[in-house]
Amino acid sequence: MSDLPSLPAGFSAAGLHCGIKSNPSVFDLCLFVSDRPASLAGVFTQNKVCGAPVKISRQRVPRATGRAVVINSGNSNACTGDRGNADAAWMTEQTAAAINCAAEDVVVCSTGIIGHFLPKDVIEAGIPAVAGQLATTPEAFHNAARGMMTTDTFAKQATRTLDIGGTTVNVSAAAKGAAMIGPNMATMLGVVMTDAAITPEEADTMLRHAVDRSFNCISVEGHTSTSDTVFLFANGAAGHSELDDESRAALQAVIDEVTMEMAQAIIRDAEGADHFVIIDVEGARTRDEAHCIAKAIANGALVKTAITGADPNWGRIVSAAGYSGVEMAEDEISLLINDVLIYEEGAPTEYDEAALSQSIRDNRDVSIKLLLTHGDGSVRFWTSDLTAEYVRLNSEYTT
Amino acid sequence: MSDLPSLPAGFSAAGLHCGIKSNPSVFDLCLFVSDRPASLAGVFTQNKVCGAPVKISRQRVPRATGRAVVINSGNSNACTGDRGNADAAWMTEQTAAAINCAAEDVVVCSTGIIGHFLPKDVIEAGIPAVAGQLATTPEAFHNAARGMMTTDTFAKQATRTLDIGGTTVNVSAAAKGAAMIGPNMATMLGVVMTDAAITPEEADTMLRHAVDRSFNCISVEGHTSTSDTVFLFANGAAGHSELDDESRAALQAVIDEVTMEMAQAIIRDAEGADHFVIIDVEGARTRDEAHCIAKAIANGALVKTAITGADPNWGRIVSAAGYSGVEMAEDEISLLINDVLIYEEGAPTEYDEAALSQSIRDNRDVSIKLLLTHGDGSVRFWTSDLTAEYVRLNSEYTT
Numbered sequence: 001m002s003d004l005p006s007l008p009a010g011f012s013a014a015g016l017h018c019g020i021k022s023n024p025s026v027f028d029l030c031l032f033v034s035d036r037p038a039s040l041a042g043v044f045t046q047n048k049v050c051g052a053p054v055k056i057s058r059q060r061v062p063r064a065t066g067r068a069v070v071i072n073s074g075n076s077n078a079c080t081g082d083r084g085n086a087d088a089a090w091m092t093e094q095t096a097a098a099i100n101c102a103a104e105d106v107v108v109c110s111t112g113i114i115g116h117f118l119p120k121d122v123i124e125a126g127i128p129a130v131a132g133q134l135a136t137t138p139e140a141f142h143n144a145a146r147g148m149m150t151t152d153t154f155a156k157q158a159t160r161t162l163d164i165g166g167t168t169v170n171v172s173a174a175a176k177g178a179a180m181i182g183p184n185m186a187t188m189l190g191v192v193m194t195d196a197a198i199t200p201e202e203a204d205t206m207l208r209h210a211v212d213r214s215f216n217c218i219s220v221e222g223h224t225s226t227s228d229t230v231f232l233f234a235n236g237a238a239g240h241s242e243l244d245d246e247s248r249a250a251l252q253a254v255i256d257e258v259t260m261e262m263a264q265a266i267i268r269d270a271e272g273a274d275h276f277v278i279i280d281v282e283g284a285r286t287r288d289e290a291h292c293i294a295k296a297i298a299n300g301a302l303v304k305t306a307i308t309g310a311d312p313n314w315g316r317i318v319s320a321a322g323y324s325g326v327e328m329a330e331d332e333i334s335l336l337i338n339d340v341l342i343y344e345e346g347a348p349t350e351y352d353e354a355a356l357s358q359s360i361r362d363n364r365d366v367s368i369k370l371l372l373t374h375g376d377g378s379v380r381f382w383t384s385d386l387t388a389e390y391v392r393l394n395s396e397y398t399t
Numbered sequence: 400m401s402d403l404p405s406l407p408a409g410f411s412a413a414g415l416h417c418g419i420k421s422n423p424s425v426f427d428l429c430l431f432v433s434d435r436p437a438s439l440a441g442v443f444t445q446n447k448v449c450g451a452p453v454k455i456s457r458q459r460v461p462r463a464t465g466r467a468v469v470i471n472s473g474n475s476n477a478c479t480g481d482r483g484n485a486d487a488a489w490m491t492e493q494t495a496a497a498i499n500c501a502a503e504d505v506v507v508c509s510t511g512i513i514g515h516f517l518p519k520d521v522i523e524a525g526i527p528a529v530a531g532q533l534a535t536t537p538e539a540f541h542n543a544a545r546g547m548m549t550t551d552t553f554a555k556q557a558t559r560t561l562d563i564g565g566t567t568v569n570v571s572a573a574a575k576g577a578a579m580i581g582p583n584m585a586t587m588l589g590v591v592m593t594d595a596a597i598t599p600e601e602a603d604t605m606l607r608h609a610v611d612r613s614f615n616c617i618s619v620e621g622h623t624s625t626s627d628t629v630f631l632f633a634n635g636a637a638g639h640s641e642l643d644d645e646s647r648a649a650l651q652a653v654i655d656e657v658t659m660e661m662a663q664a665i666i667r668d669a670e671g672a673d674h675f676v677i678i679d680v681e682g683a684r685t686r687d688e689a690h691c692i693a694k695a696i697a698n699g700a701l702v703k704t705a706i707t708g709a710d711p712n713w714g715r716i717v718s719a720a721g722y723s724g725v726e727m728a729e730d731e732i733s734l735l736i737n738d739v740l741i742y743e744e745g746a747p748t749e750y751d752e753a754a755l756s757q758s759i760r761d762n763r764d765v766s767i768k769l770l771l772t773h774g775d776g777s778v779r780f781w782t783s784d785l786t787a788e789y790v791r792l793n794s795e796y797t798t
Contacts, residue, residue, distance in 0.1 A: 049721030049729055079717065079729055081745055114714040115747045224722035226714075301700070301785075302793060309794030315513040315625075318478065322448030323623035330448055330478055346480055348514045386700075387794075388787035394701060395708030395786075 004138035005159035008170035008195035010035045010237030013140045014133035015147030018126025020074035020112070020119055029126045030147025032174075032191050033068040033099055033134055038235035040066025041203035042107065043211045045228035051078030051114070052088040054227060057107040061231070062200035067105040069191055069231055070095040070127065071148045073176070076187065077110040077118050078226040087118045094124060098131035109229050111150055111176065111187040145174040148189055152178045156265040158258040162250050165241035169196045171254045175230075175262035178269040188215060190230035190262055196251050197236030198243065206252050207232040214259035217291070217381045219298040220270045230259070267382045272390030275307050275360070277383045280369045281321075284377035289326045293370065294381035296324035303368075304386035310361040312353060314343040321370055328372060336369040345373075403537035404558035407569035407594035409434045409636030412539045413532035414546030417525025419473035419511070419518055428525045429546025431573075431590050432467040432498055432533055437634035439465025440602035441506065442610045444627035450477030450513070451487040453626060456506040460630075461599035466504040468590055468630055469494040469526065470547045472575070475586065476509040476517050477625040486517045493523060497530035508628050510549055510575065510586040544573040547588055551577045555664040557657040561649050564640035568595045570653045574629075574661035577668040587614060589629035589661055595650050596635030597642065605651050606631040613658035616690070616780045618697040619669045629658070666781045671789030674706050674759070676782045679768045683776035688725045692769065693780035695723035703785035709760040711752060713742040720769055727771060735768040744772075 007013060015030035017023075042061035044054050060066075070091055077084045092106040110118070130147075134140065145155035159172040177188035198206065211230055232255070243251070268276055279297055284290035297303055300320040306313040314335050321333065331346035338359050341349055360366055366385075406412060414429035416422075441460035443453050459465075469490055476483050491505040498505075509517070529546075533539065544554035558571040576587035597605065610629055631654070642650070667675055678696055683689035696702055699719040705712040713734050720732065730745035737758050740748050759765055765784075 047718060047721040048725070048727050049718050049732070079714065079742075079745065079747070081729070114718075224718070226718050226721065305790055305793035308790065311794070315478065319446060319448050319513075319623070319625050322446040322625065326447070328447045331480070333448070343478075343514075346478065348478070386790060388790045391704055391707065391785055391787045391790055394704035395710070 004142050005157040005172055006138045007136055007141045008172055008193050008237065010195055010235045011193045012134040012136045013144035014130045014135065015143035015145070016126070016130050016133060018129065019122035020072055027143065027147040027149070028074045029072050029123070029130050030144040031068060031070050031095065031130045031134065032144055032193065034066065034233050034235040036235055036237065037065040037067065037105070038233040039064060039198055039200040039203040040107065041200060041207040041232045043207055043230045045225055047224045047226050049079065049226050051076050051110060051227040052080055052084035053077055053108040053110045054229060055085060056088040056092065057229065060104055060107055062204040063105070064200050065105045066107070066233055067101040068095055068099055069107045069109065071109040071189065072123065073148055073150050074112040075110060075116055075118055076112045076114045076227050078114040080115065080117055083117060087120065090120070091123065094127040095131070098128045107231060109189050109227065111148065111189055111227055114226060141172070141174070148174065148176040150176065151271060152176050152269055154269060156262055158261040160254045160258055162254050164196070164243065164247045164251070167238055167240035169238045169240055169251065170194060171258050173258040173262050175266065177266040178271055187225040187227040188266060190215065190259065192230065192232045192255060192258060194234045194255070195236065195238035196234050196240065198234045203232050203234050206255055209252060210255045210259040213256055214263035217379060218263045218267050219295060219383050220267070264382055267384055270384035272387045272393050273384035274387055275366050275385040276364055277307055277366045277368060277385060279381040279383065280367070280378070282369070282378040283372035283374055284326070285374040286377040287379055290377045290379040293321045293324045293326050294379050296320045297368065297370070298381050298383035301386055307360065307366055307385040308387050310357045312337045312342055312356045312360065314348065317368060317370070318343060332373045334371040338367050403541050404556040404571055405537045406535055406540045407571055407592050407636065409594055409634045410592050411533040411535045412543035413529045413534065414542035414544070415525070415529050415532060417528065418521035419471055426542065426546040426548070427473045428471050428522070428529050429543040430467060430469050430494065430529045430533065431543055431592065433465065433632050433634040435634055435636065436464040436466065436504070437632040438463060438597055438599040438602040439506065440599060440606040440631045442606055442629045444624055446623045446625050448478065448625050450475050450509060450626040451479055451483035452476055452507040452509045453628060454484060455487040455491065456508070456628065459503055459506055461603040462504070463599050464504050465506070465632055466500040467494055467498055468506045468508065470508040470588065471522065472547055472549050473511040474509060474515055474517055475511045475513045475626050477513040479514065479516055482516060486519060489519070490522065493526040494530070497527045506630060508588050508626065510547065510588055510626055513625060540571070540573070547573065547575040549575065550670060551575050551668055553668060555661055557660040559653045559657055561653045563595070563642065563646045563650070566637055566639035568637045568639055568650065569593060570657050572657040572661050574665065576665040577670055586624040586626040587665060589614065589658065591629065591631045591654060591657060593633045593654070594635065594637035595633050595639065597633045602631050602633050605654050608651060609654045609658040612655055613662035616778060617662045617666050618694060618782050619666070663781055666783055669783035671786045671792050672783035673786055674765050674784040675763055676706055676765045676767060676784060678780040678782065679766070679777065681768070681777040682771035682773055683725070684773040685776040686778055689776045689778040692720045692723045692725050693778050695719045696767065696769070697780050697782035700785055706759065706765055706784040707786050709756045711736045711741055711755045711759065713747065716767060716769065717742060731772045733770040737766050
């Protein structure tokens with residue numbers, strides 16, 4: 001297990017099966033803890049209908065004294081009213097008691113079926129148990145990543161280091177998500193940890209920057225979950241010299257990298273998907289316009305099914321860009337698939353359709369690049385294709 | 400053929416195979432003509448990438464002297480640049496010559512594969528041929544409706560009458576559309592004709608009112624085509640007395656009815672669909688907010704697959720409403736499926752899940768009703784479910 005990602009200094013983690021899920025070999029509870037107060041920032045779902053853990057956690061960030069996040073899978077504690085809110089707060093109290101800190105310094109996530117109350121008895125026993133297994137090892141980190149999985153087929157973790165004034169600084173992340181195909185829905189959760197020293201405000205800014213370029217640039221079917229949450233803990237345990245502009249930018253770049261790796265792992269795990277699709281939009285007026293176009297392409301059922309069918313169907317892609325709401329004219333648009341120019345400034349090109357179709361069929365990764373002539377706004381976005389298997393998975397489940 | 404819908408007074412129509420499509424038994428050209436100048440209004444796709452016929456026709460409405468619309472299927476004349484624009488204008492000139500009017504009094508639609516130039520030779524011979532078959536009979540009307548079909552499995556037509564001051568006034572419509580599953584994409588086209596006398600401005604207002612409640616309230620996969628177009632011709636041939644507020648409202652109601660019947664026919668013809676889904680959103684602050692919520696539900700892949708699976712999955716529906724962008728809280732939301740209350744003011748109800756699932760499985764029509772507590776804004780929206788067959792149809796086609 002020596003190739004497992006490691007935790008930054010001052011962080012411990014654990015995961016286990018406490019009994020929320022019926023299968024005793026499947027983990028359903030985990031804990032990530034900083035041994036000292038950490039700058040803590042959070043980014044949450046935009047859905048107006050959101051889970052109780054989102055409501056509780058949102059009130060507690062950004063803060064300077066973050067200590068832990070407790071996460072259960074198998075039950076999202078969403079659409080559960082006042083009792084759900086009380087249960088989410090109770091989970092932070094139980095965790096605080098187990099690790100000896102204030103409840104307000106703990107945040108919480110829940111993912112799984114919605115509209116059911118948490119099974120408090122098994123969680124009440126589970127929290128001290130998982131706290132008792134906290135360790136700084138890669139194995140403990142891996143167990144924690146397993147504890148947040150729902151329909152994921154693999155645990156998603158990443159780690160990177162950077163040098164700040166001669167000191168090694170670590171950034172690690174764990175995430176879960178595999179399209180909204182589970183019992184009711186699956187959620188995207190992420191925990192980013194670093195032993196760098198930054199203020200809560202810096203943590204908030206850096207996390208938003210990273211999420212904008214990673215979790216906000218992926219889409220399976222465009223369904224925004226009720227529970228999506230990403231946290232950043234920064235505890236300063238590395239003991240590096242004060243950040244200057246250059247080292248701050250380097251830290252941001254590494255945080256961006258690990259969140260992008262997590263986001264891509266979610267798309268690679270998208271259930272039923274045959275293809276991993278990388279959408280680049282370049283030459284837009286702004287990054288926002290590029291993002292809007294990329295999202296329209298990524299969410300287009302006709303684009304997705306064209307990829308599934310290995311069909312270099314520029315009409316579906318260009319018309320999805322056209323309905324994104326961004327002002328554009330045909331002769332300002334060019335399109336490449338797998339680096340083959342198939343549509344140039346408003347007109348189809350001559351190219352080898354059979355060869356391009358074969359290259360889509362033969363490779364899991366597909367590149368779609370839409371070039372505009374408006375400016376230098378660009379974005380990279382990731383999505384999956386739409387297969388009959390996706391429909392089967394999502395239509396065969398019955399509540 | 401006596402039960403075929405009829406044309407209003409002063410209108411003739413025709414349809415035939417001219418050779419755009421390879422199968423000689425499939426029609427690909429049609430013409431609808433008013434024997435006198437008609438008030439003519441049009442509503443077009445919002446897609447920034449639009450076909451040449453949209454660009455040409457948009458410049459010509461509203462007008463007081465509309466005479467005809469010429470429509471071909473099999474080729475959308477979209478993404479074809481300056482040559483495409485010239486070809487679309489040329490089609491109106493050829494039609495004007497054949498029926499003896501000004502080219503500016505003719506509008507044009509094309510639907511079918513995009514990015515290919517029109518085969519002008521067969522259209523040049525086809526336009527005088529179809530003009531030569533113009534007739535006022537139900538059979539001629541039916542042939543015209545056939546001439547605009549692409550992947551449609553049946554011709555879509557409707558007719559209604561109303562009484563204005565003792566005079567019978569007729570409103571008839573033809574439309575095509577069956578999801579965007581054809582070669583590249585299929586389009587929604589509609590032609591509404593009435594022998595009522597209204598000004599071009601009234602025609603424009605009435606058409607927009609009707610389209611807002613019909614074609615703008617349907618969705619198969621949310622892909623806005625490059626060529627969507629609906630026209631209203633009103634030629635006054637009925638010879639009724641002057642419209643008052645009451646008779647104007649009655650005419651509006653009938654125009655709404657025929658467009659709604661066309662819109663629903665398109666959803667009933669949605670390829671691969673097992674269910675016809677009626678979404679009512681009531682109690683919203685405004686009709687726009689209700690529309691926004693209904694559209695988010697209708698376009699939700701997880702909602703569609705739940706219906707395919709006969710799963711009364713309120714979590715997917717309520718969370719789709721939550722990400723629509725409209726402000727709402729859980730306890731302001733109630734949900735009924737097939738008139739069974741399954742979610743009431745933020746909490747799931749006790750109901751017979753097995754019986755409700757069976758009722759979804761046993762009936763092609765499914766009703767989803769979302770009730771809010773915000774105001775009296777409401778909308779009715781129609782969509783289809785998402786099946787493995789839809790994916791197969793859309794992924795197996797290769798350009």
